[in-house]
Amino acid sequence: MPVLTARTTALIVLLLAAMLLGLAPILVRLSDTGPAAAGFWRFAFALPLLLVLSQRPGGEGIGLPGKWMALAALFFVLDLSFWHYGIVMTSVANATVLCNLTPVVVTLFAWVVLRERPQRLFLAALGLAMIGALAMAIGARTGQGSSPLMGDLFSLSVAVWYAGYFLAVKAARRSAGPIRILLWSTGLGLPALLLLALVLGESILPASPAGWAACAGLGVLHVVGQGGVAWALGRLPAAITAVTILIQPLVATLLGWLIFTETMTPVQMLGGAGILAAVLLAQWSARTTGPGRGPMKTGAVPEDPAPV
Template sequence: MSERQTMPNASQHLARPLAIAILVTGSFLFAANHVAARVAFDDGTGVLLAILTRGSIAFLMMLTLVLAQKHRLSIPSGKRRWQCLLGIMIAGQSLCLYSAVARIPVAVALLLVNTWPILYTLLTWLLGGRRPTLRLTLIMTIILIGLVMVLDLGTWLADPAAMGPDWLPGVILAESAALFFAVAIWVTENRLSQLPGAIRSVFTMMTVLVLMALGGVLGIVPGGLNLPQSQAGWVGLASLAALYGTASTILFVLVPRLNMARNAPVMNLEPVASLLLGFLILGQTLAPVQLLGGAVVLSGIVWLSLMRQG
């Protein structure tokens, strides 16, 4: 999730090739985290356990950085309910995304989740913000057409069984993750923008951990805390925690110097990275029409990101 920091002077920004290289690396690390998660889930690992593991590592890293920077760990009284809502939204996004990754190809799940800017635009409009322009509506329509191709809806409608029993739940979960994230971004930008990003991140991650632990204790998600069944699952679990913690910490530290207003669309490479890694590690492949649809979706998302940054 993007963090709004005090904007550095242009001279403090890293050279653009280096900034882009860091963002590309971050995209691959996040994609690898989801591929590792699929390895863990295929070995019986519970979704809640995966979120708790990765969240604990990320929380400790972020907390260490916050304390090193001597930030005061407190939330103004008027912002506490919004900070709580932000944590709930990120918890929901994490749970739905990992649940989707466990059911459908990683690349498809991430393409669906990365449509959150469409939902954010519509949410902003519904809550009294600016009405989408004709060009924005056109871009969103193009993305939706691409999604129809990615999801291969023609095949699914002709023979739902051909896509497997987990296809529809996986798609619903992935799009739910996009909705949760859209709400989280709206809360961040409209209610918590004055709160330092470091403080916001620590309290958000803490809320996620508390909710996942509570969900595990109450048995809300059946099998949510199941342990891996073999060495492959343990490797996947350890890898997803290390990859997510490393990627989030790198971006957490370097975002103020990466000139995100100009370079943020690079992060949309994550679905492409997941497609490559999913093929190399998991053997997941998409049909040609799905690959073409993915290209359409990704192009639309990048175009939409450029508009939002402008």
């Protein structure tokens, strides 16, 4: 039986994490509490699990937060706040697809700031992914959500916050493992989300056992899903990772169709097929650049020696 390479293993972990994170918007809808409050409970339920994982044999321990972890926490709070409001204002498909336009921001940042010019094949994959994502959003039927236009705008802004989170975690992974990064980004973001929920006058406590179960589920998904993404970011280029997690809106759209009867149109189905093709093309572009190089022409991403 062939042994999986480090890149292949990281890709498999990333795909599984992205599929799990596709459950998050469904649980937010079912949380029976305010949008920012749902983010607070997501962090509150995740924090004890992260503390336990940080103390496991061979683990890093709690340590102290670095500047990149604090920045990741800030971007994550902005990410969840705008996204959770987007989820209740527009369709699950639109909210999840629009917020996952992150690859555009990540690639532009690497190109303009880091002077890492993308390979043509990767740009083709990125373009195909964006066309697919826009098709899924535009193709959604109207009348889904309390304020579709505002929800779409909120969700679109999340692409910037999520990109900032990606890049901050990528920088933090050079000196820390994923559990410590996720622990501190969660711990630092917890009081900020609670304060935001209180200022906005949200209902803090879930009103039903099902709501509590959904909040607990968000906490588990946070640890497993975001933990998997943080782990993969230490082994894959950020741009490749950002394109690959576009699997997440596909899962969310399918679940929105099954649970909330948010009908999938033929245009959305074609968009989903385009995203899947783009993910494969992006991975192929990474393979064609040679060993140890990502989808950029300069500045190869080194293998991260940080412990898992």
